[in-house]
Amino acid sequence: MTLIAEVESLRAEIPPVKAPQLKKRKLDRVTRLILIAIVLIIAALVLWPLYSILREGFSAQGLEVLGSLSSPTTLRIIGNTLLLGAVVGAGGTLVGFIMAYAQARVQFRGKRLLHLIALLPIVSPPFAVATAFITLFSRNGIISSGVFGLTPNVYGLPGLSFVLMFSFFPVAYMNMLGMLRNLDPSLDEASASLGATRFKTFWRVTVPMLLPGFAASFLLLFVEAIADLANPLVLGGNFTVLSTRAYMAINGEFNVPGASAYAIMLLVPALLVFLVQRYWVSRTNVTTVTGKPAGRVSLITSPLARIPILTFVGLVITTIVLIYGTVAVGGFVSYLGVDNTFTLANYQYILGGIGSDAILTTTLLAVVATPIAAVIGMTVSWLVVRKLTKGSGAMDFLAMLGLAVPGTVLGIGYAVAYNKAWIVGDYMLFPALAGGAAILGGTVGIVMVFVTRSLPTSVRSGVAAIQQISPAIDEAATSLGANSVTTFRTITLPLIRAALLTGLTYAFARSMTTLSPIIFITTPQTKIMTSQILGSVESGKFGIAFAYCSVLIILVMSVIGLISFLTSDKFYRIASAWRWRETIQQPKGR
C-alpha cells in the first residue's frame, strides 16, 4: 500500500466531526446492487470488446495499419465509406420523407397497405434486397437485360447505394411520419389564414419545422450505411469500404490487429455521428413534440401535387414489391432468370439438414437473447428515468452503445475479447465465449451479441414508456407501503408491458436478421441463418439464399403478428374479461 493510499484509508476511518448532512436522494441497497450488476453486464457486453479493439488496434501491428491513414489506398477506402454514407443518408432520407409526407398529408386509398409494404425491408435479412437486385437489374438481370436489353454493371457505388437506400429508408420513413403526425395542424391553418398557399406553407412552415428530423434521419442512415457489411460484400465489387476491408483483414489476411485498426477508423465517425445526434435530439425535442395536436390535417387533393408525389410513391412501392416478389419466387425455381423451372430443392435443402439446423439454432438463440435484452433494458430504463440523478445520461449512453458501435466493429471486438479463455496462472477464470474453441460451441458469444444489439431498442422503448408514467403514480404506491422493487414489479412493469413487448419484437427481428457482428464469431458447430445466406450468395446459390430469406421473413413476421395480437386491444379485452370473472368471485365480506 502506498503512503497516499494509506493516508486516504485512514482518513476514511475517522468519523466526521460534524453530524453528516442528510443526503439528497440515497439509493436504497437493493437499487445499488442492481446498478452495479447492470454496469458489470454492460461492461462485459460492450466496453470490454471495445477496449480489446483499441488494445489490438494500437498494438505494433495495428499501428502499421493506423499509420497508413494518409496512404492513398487507405484514404480512398475512408473516402468511399463516407461517400456511401452521405449518398445513402441523403437519398434514404428523401425517399423516406416523400413516403411519409404522402402517408400523412396526401389523399389516396390504400394507406395501410403502403405502410406495411414500406416497412417490409425492416424485417428482412440484409441480403434479400441485394440478391433480388442483382437478379433483377444486373448484367443478365430479368429487367435490365430481359426488358430493356441493357447490361449495366451494378457492382460498386451506384448499385450499392440504391440497395442500401431501399434497405434503410423505412427508418427515415418512420421517423418522419412520427414527426409529421406530431406537427400541430393549427400551424398549417394559421399559415393558410395568413394567406399562404399550400405550397408556400409546405416550404415556409412544414419543411423548416422538420429540419431537425431531416438531420436526425440523415445521420441515422449515414451510420447504418457505413456500418453495413453484408451489402458491400455482395455488391461492392472494387468499391472497398472500411467494413469490407476489416472483414478481408480477418478472413483473408488473418491480421486481427489490422482489422482492429480498420474497425477503429470506422468507429470514430460512427460514434461522432451518434454523439451529434444525441445532442441534437436533446436540443430539439421541444420543437418536435408539441403535445396533443389540435385540429385536423386537411389532406392534399390538388392533382398538381398528388400526381408527382403518388407517381414517386408508386415507383418505390412497385420496386419493393418486385424485390420481395423475386425473393418469394426465387426460392421455388432453380436459378431465377436463368433456369426458371419450378423446384422444391431449395426448400428441401434448407428445411432438412444444415439449413434446418441453422433455422432452429438462430431462432433458439434469438428467443433466448430477446427476454434477456428486455429485462436488462427495462431495468436500465427504470434506473435512468427514476433512480439515477447524476449518472442517468451516462447510463443511457452506455446502453445505447450497442447500436452506436457498427456491427463490424462489435463483431471484431467480440472475436478479440472472447476468443480465448481468461487464464491466470494455472486457473481458468473464464472460459472462451466466442469462436470455435469456446464453450457451448460459441453460442454464448452469439447470444451476447444479440443482447447487445437489442438492448438499445429495449432501453429506448422502456425509457419512453416509463417517462409517460407520472412519478406521482410511483409515489402513490410508495405512500401505500410499497418499496422500490415492489413498485417496479406491481406498477411500472405492468404499465410498460405493451411497450416492452413492442421493444421485444424489434429486438427479436434484429437478432434474427443481423449479420455483421455475427459473421466474425460464428463457428462450424453453430450455424446462423444470415451467415448461411451470405455463404449461398457468395457461392452463387441464389435459390437457396431466396428460400432462406423467405423463411426468415415469415418467421419474423409471425412473431411480430403474434406479439401485436398479444398487445392488441382485442386481446386485452378478452384477458381483462377473464380477470374480471375472477374478481367477482372473490369472497365478499365474511
Place this chain on the structure above:
Amino acid sequence: MTTAEMTREAAVAEVTTGKLVIDGLRKVYEGAQSALPAVDSFSLTIEAGEFITLLGPSGCGKTTTLRMIAGFEHPNEGSIKLDGEDMIALSPDRRPMAMVFQGYALFPHMTVRDNVAYGLRIKKLSKAQIAEDVDYTLESMDLAHLANRSPNQLSGGQQQRVALARAMVMRPKVLLFDEPLSNLDAKLRVQMRAEILRLQRQLGITSIYVTHDQDEAMMLSDRIVVMRNGHIEQVAKPSTIYLKPASSFVADFIGRANFLPASVLTARGSKALVRCLAREFEVDAHPDALSASVQLLLVRPEAMNVSATTSTTVEGDTGRILSAVFYGPVVEYEVETDAGNLVVEVAAPDVEAILSAGDFVQIQFDASKTWLLPAEGR
C-alpha cells in the same frame, strides 16, 4: 352492526395517535437557481386528529414541506416525529401515512377495487380482511357500483373519490393531501371539500392539506399555516387568520384587504387610538404594531360602507367612486380617496340605491372590525 363496524366506531371516539412534531425543517435544493432554501426553520406541532392546511402562493414551500413529511424529499436539517417516533430515518413506504395526489395518481392498469386494495395487499392482510375493508370503504364513499371499472372510465370527481378511498382504507396515522381538488371544476370542488371533511371528522385521522385555495383552507382547517418564501408566516384558526393576521402579507393573501395609513395617537394594552381618514378611532392592534415606525390599518371591504354626500372634493373621509359592479349578493365599489383606492363591498344592496362612478361618497367603517398592523416594506 358487525364487529368491524363497531371497532370503527370506537376508533372515532378516541383519537390518540397521529401527533406530529416537526422541528426546524430545512430544505435546500441542490443546483437550484436561488441560494434561498425552499423551506427553512419550519416548526409545528400538529395534534392527533387535527386538520392542518398549508396555504400560500406557489413556490412558498408548502408542497416541499408536505413531501418531506411524506418522505419523498429529504430535509437538510430538522426532525419529524410521529407519536414520538423519528420519521426521517424511515423510507416513505414505511411511514404510517398515506397521500392523496393532485393528479389522483390512480394505477391505470388496475380496477377501482384493485386500486383500493393495493396498499392492503402490500401489507399482506388476509384475503377476507382485504375484501371486507375494501367493500366497507367503497360503500362508505359511494363507489361500490364502480368497483370493477378501470380508472379511465371514471369522471374526475369519481377518480378523486377513488384516490381518497385508496388512502383512507389504509387507516394511516396521517393523511397527506397535495392540492387534491385543483383539477376539479368549482362545483365539484365544494362537494368534495365537504366529503373530505366528513370523512376526516368521522375517522379522526390527522390530516395535512396543501392548497392555494383560501376557501378550501377556511372551510377544512382546524388551523391554517400560511407560508411565504419557505417560512411560516402565521399559524392560527381560520377566523384569527382572517381577522387578526400576523402580517400585511397574510392579510392580503387571505381574503381582500384595504390598508389605510394610520397614525397612532395613544396606545393602551392591545388597543390603540389611531387617526385615519381624518377621524379618530380605537382599534385592536398587533403586538408589533405599536413599536413599528409606520402602521397600517387593515379594513376588510365588507367592514366598510359608503353613503352619498354633497361634498365634491376627495379628502379626509370623502372619496369618489371609480367603478361600481353589481355581483348579486354584493355590490362592489372602487373608491378613490386620499389614502389610495379602496375596495368597498356592500351586502344585499338595494338595486335602486346603487351609486355610480363619479359620485362622491362618505366612507364609514366599523372600527371594531379593523386591525392595526406594522407596515412591512411592501
